[in-house]
Amino acid sequence: MLFTKPIDGFRLAYRKNGSGRAVVMIHGSPGDGHEYDRLAELVAPHAMTVVPDLRGFGLSDKHLDRGDSALSRDGQASAVIGLIEELGLRDVILVGYDIGGFTVQMVARLRPDLVSALVLAPPLPGVGKRILDVKAVNEFWHATFFRTKLVEQVFDGKPDAIRALLKVHLDGWSGPGSTVTDELLDHMVEVYSPPGAFTAGVTWFRTIEGNPISDYAEETMPQAGERLNKPVSVLWPEHDPLFPTAWADQLDKFLSNFSFRFMPGVGHFSPTEAPQFFLHEILAHLSGEWRAGSQHQKTTALAV
Numbered sequence: 001m002l003f004t005k006p007i008d009g010f011r012l013a014y015r016k017n018g019s020g021r022a023v024v025m026i027h028g029s030p031g032d033g034h035e036y037d038r039l040a041e042l043v044a045p046h047a048m049t050v051v052p053d054l055r056g057f058g059l060s061d062k063h064l065d066r067g068d069s070a071l072s073r074d075g076q077a078s079a080v081i082g083l084i085e086e087l088g089l090r091d092v093i094l095v096g097y098d099i100g101g102f103t104v105q106m107v108a109r110l111r112p113d114l115v116s117a118l119v120l121a122p123p124l125p126g127v128g129k130r131i132l133d134v135k136a137v138n139e140f141w142h143a144t145f146f147r148t149k150l151v152e153q154v155f156d157g158k159p160d161a162i163r164a165l166l167k168v169h170l171d172g173w174s175g176p177g178s179t180v181t182d183e184l185l186d187h188m189v190e191v192y193s194p195p196g197a198f199t200a201g202v203t204w205f206r207t208i209e210g211n212p213i214s215d216y217a218e219e220t221m222p223q224a225g226e227r228l229n230k231p232v233s234v235l236w237p238e239h240d241p242l243f244p245t246a247w248a249d250q251l252d253k254f255l256s257n258f259s260f261r262f263m264p265g266v267g268h269f270s271p272t273e274a275p276q277f278f279l280h281e282i283l284a285h286l287s288g289e290w291r292a293g294s295q296h297q298k299t300t301a302l303a304v
Contacts, residue, residue, distance in 0.1 A: 001059060004052075007082040008070050013059035014052035014083060018044035021116075022089040023282055025051045025271070026080065028098025030166060030201045032058030034187055036095075039275035043282055050087065054103070055079050056200030057191075064196055064203070071200065072207040073099070077106035084114050093285050095278060097121035097270055099204050108230050117231040117285040119278055121263075121270045122243035123212060124234060126250025131216035139241050142169070143211050146202035157195040166192070175239040175267030175274075183272060221253050231290060232258040233281035237266040237274075260294040 004012045015033060023043050025036040033051040040049040053060040056071045069075055080103060084092055092115055096104035101120050108115045130136060145151075155161045166188050170181040192198045204210040232255050236248050251258060261281070266274045284290035 004079075004083050004086050006061075007079055008075065009063060009066060010055045010061040010070060010079060012052045012055065012061075012079055012083055014050055015040070016048065016050050016087075018046070018048045020047045021091055021093065021286060022048045022050055022084075022087070023093045023095060024080065024084065024089075024104075025049065025095040026100030026103050027051075027054065027057070028100050028269070029054075029057070029204055030169070030188060030192060030198070031098070031184070032188075032191060034058075035184065035269065035272050036275075037272075039095075039271050039278050042275055042279045046283060047093075047286055048089075050083070050089070052080065052083055054100075056203055059191070062196055062200040064200055068203050068206050071203040073102050073106055073204065073210045076103045076204070077110060080104070080107050081111050081114065084111075090114060091116040093117050093119065093282060095119045095271070095282070098123070098268070099210070102210075105228065108228060112230065115230055117233070117290070119233040119235065119281045119285070121235045121237060122240060122247075122268075124243075124248070124251060125219065125254035127216040127243075127247050128219045128250070129217055130247065131213050137213065140213055143205050143213050146205040147211070151199055151202055156198045157193065159189055159193040162192050162198055163189045170269070173241060173268035175237065175265050177265075178267055178269070178273050180267070180269045180272050184269075221250075224256070227254055227256040229256045231285065231292070233285070233290065234258055234260045235263055235270060235277050235281065236260065237263045237268065237270050239266060240268040240270075242268055257292050259290065259292050 001013050027033050027035045032053045036051045040051050043049050054076050056062050094104035094115055101123050174180045208214050263274055263277050271278055
């Protein structure tokens with residue numbers, strides 16, 4: 001495990017393997033860089049893989065006394081930019097899903113000079129006020145719950161309670177037949193059980209821009225010249241209850257240069273469940289063979 005120099009008083013823990021162009025993979029919440037273990041192993045023979053734990057997650061610094069802003073979307077993006085700059089990386093391919101997807105999109109907007117392409121699973125832009133529909137609000141109950149002090153009172157520092165809550169997420173958001181619960185649950189309970197760790201891991205949702213309900217409800221369509229214009233591979237899972245496939249209909253209003261691939265049989269934890277889809281897109285960007293457009297993949301595996 002490696003650590004960055006402190007930025008805003010926070011060090012990031014990260015894993016680095018392989019050589020060549022860098023692929024930086026950003027995890028979701030609650031989670032850490034181990035969500036990308038299988039994908040990083042597949043990519044390392046072709047490129048350098050850099051997989052950090054975001055601030056407040058995994059083995060990275062937590063520092064709850066520094067306030068929520070350091071653990072917000074903007075704070076996390078600043079930390080990732082710092083990591084990229086410290087390692088002297090350029091033409092980086094960014095990979096993200098869940099809060100990692102929000103983070104890498106912000107990195108690409110703030111520092112386009114560092115980024116060559118993105119590979120993203122939801123969340124993606126274009127949801128808008130549909131996030132306020134009853135079904136959506138019910139699915140995103142955690143985003144509101146994590147804002148309450150019940151996190152500290154009932155869950156933080158209590159391994160059994162944390163295990164029960166994380167199992168609800170892992171079981172409920174995974175695709176049919178997924179082994180993601182078996183792969184991640186024990187590790188996640190271990191890293192989130194120390195006092196303060198679980199609270200740090202959900203602080204993202206305690207900021208306006210970090211809470212997906214408030215953020216999407218205020219979403220506005222950009223002017224054509226303000227759309228994200230980096231090459232973006234969009235990978236959309238079939239069985240993500242948080243982000244139904246119908247919500248992919250506005251992507252062209254927010255992204256100016258993207259491809260779309262449907263992931264049948266896959267749930268929310270797509271990098272862990274189906275790393276082959278991500279590998280396919282990463283290799284396409286590395287080789288220069290990537291092209292914008294829509295590809296509706298009908299099989300559950302890809303030959304790469």
